[in-house]
Every structure is written in C-alpha cells, then in structure tokens.
Amino acid sequence: MSSGSVSVSEVSLARALVAAVRAIPGVVDVSPGQFGEAATYGPGDRVAGVVVSRAGGVLDIEVHVGVRYTDTLVLPELAGRVRDAVRELIESLGAGPLGPVGVVFDELRVDAEPNA
C-alpha cells in the first residue's frame, strides 16, 4: 500500500466548514457578509459565509457568522469555539497547514422586546 497526499478543494472545504460552523451552539447561521462579499468561489460554484484561500500552501480562512444576542453570549468566547471547530475540521480532513482564522460577526440579531 502506498502513501499519498490528500487534496481538498477550497469550495469543498468551505462547504464542510459551513456545516461545522452551523452546528456550534450560539451560531444562528453563516453570513454572506454585509455586502455579500464573504464567499469561496470554485468553477461554477460559490459557497457563501466562509472565505477559504491558500497562500504559499497555508490555508487562510475567514468565517462570517450571524448570532442572536442572549444574556450568556460573549463574542470572544464564541469566536474561540468557531476557531476550534475550524481547526478540528481541517485537521480531520488533513487539508493542510492552517494559518490565521478570522471570525467576523456580521449579523447580531436583537430580538424585539415583548410588549408588556
């Protein structure tokens, strides 16, 4: 049996990342960015909410998320959970060395106060 390298395309990676990020408690959904700019593009394909690129073989990832304010929400902690999920997924896929992981909270939903 011979060993070989595994190559995962940026779009496939982005798709997997979207699913992983959506599963994080506190995240409502990924966000396409305030101006719809946050996406990964492949041949005839587009995955919104995650920007995956490679620079010198190192993965550069930026995740755009929407969250809902709750009393327990602490954004830096949630950003840490998003980063951990991204790192775990990249390691499990063996997709290559990971560089910085940016987390952008584009949408912060504030539920309307119920009328008394």
Next chain:
Amino acid sequence: MSVFNRLLIILLAILLLVATGVVLLTALGILQPTQLEPAQWFVDRLVPFTQLDPRLRDWTLGVSALLFLLALVLLVIELRPAPLPDPWITLKDDGLGRVAVARDGVRELSDREAGRVAGVMSARSRVEETPTGLRILCRISVDPTRSVPEMSQELQERLKAVVEHHLGLPVAHVSVDAQVAPLPSGRRSHRRVQ
C-alpha cells in the same frame, strides 16, 4: 465642529474667493470695473485697483492670489464629505486571526439595552472606537415624569456593563443625550449627562 460654524466658514470662504478673484481680475486688467456697473458699490471699490503703481500692483496680485488659494483650500476642506466609519469593530487581532463584529449590531444592542431602562421611550445610539475603549453616544427620549439624572446614570452603567460583557472590550465613555418626550403642549427640553 458644529453645522453653524461649518456653514459660516463655507460662506466666508466663498466671499473671500469672489472678492480676491475680482481684485485679481481687475488688477490684471482682465475685468473692467465698469463691467460691474449695476452694482455701483463694487465699481467704486475696484477702480483704485486699475490705477496701481507697478510695485503695489505686484503686492496686490501676490496677496490676492494667496488669499484666493487659502479660501479655495478652506472651501475644499469644509465641503469634503466626512470619511465613513469602519463597518466593523475589531475585538481581537492576534496571530490566530482577527475577530470583528458589525458596528450596526453593537448599536442595536445598545439601543435595546437603553430601551430596557424604565422611563426610556426610545433610543438611538452611535458607537465609536477610541484608543482607550469604546465610546457610546446614546440619544434617548424619556418619560417626563421620571428623573432624568437617575435614568441617565442607570443607562450609563447598564450600557457599559452589557457591552463590555458581550464584546469583551472596555467601554471608556458613555454619553447620554436625553430629550424629554414631547408634552401635549409641544414643549421640549434637553439634558446631557457625561
């Protein structure tokens, strides 16, 4: 700078531009005072600039050109639109990557928390970044039967605590601009608490 001061500077810059421009054109001989015939006041004041000796004419041209340029620079500075604030507030930027939050989301949070304070009828906030932390400017419309200083103090403490808790960034300053909700007679009063 207040809108009034800005308008005043724009007006003065335009007046200076026109005055120095007309003096320049007259001293250069391009414009004859008689061409401004309908406004006799201008004609009387421009005629001396057509009879200057060469040395005085050079000085007049130099000073007028300088003032003209100064007025032009002032006008451009005042008419230039203010730069838009960054739509994101950076919470953290280290070797692991950047964590940022939408400024609008923080503003909405601030508005919601202000609305939770008893007596606050409506709120509109603005969030700015300063080197020492966030600066929140909150305009509120309040119930006229409530004590504005007490309400403002509660609001300041609440906004600081909530925003620091959710964002993990220090809030350096909360400014509250309270406006008593319009009474039936339509009388209003403003109070600002720093």
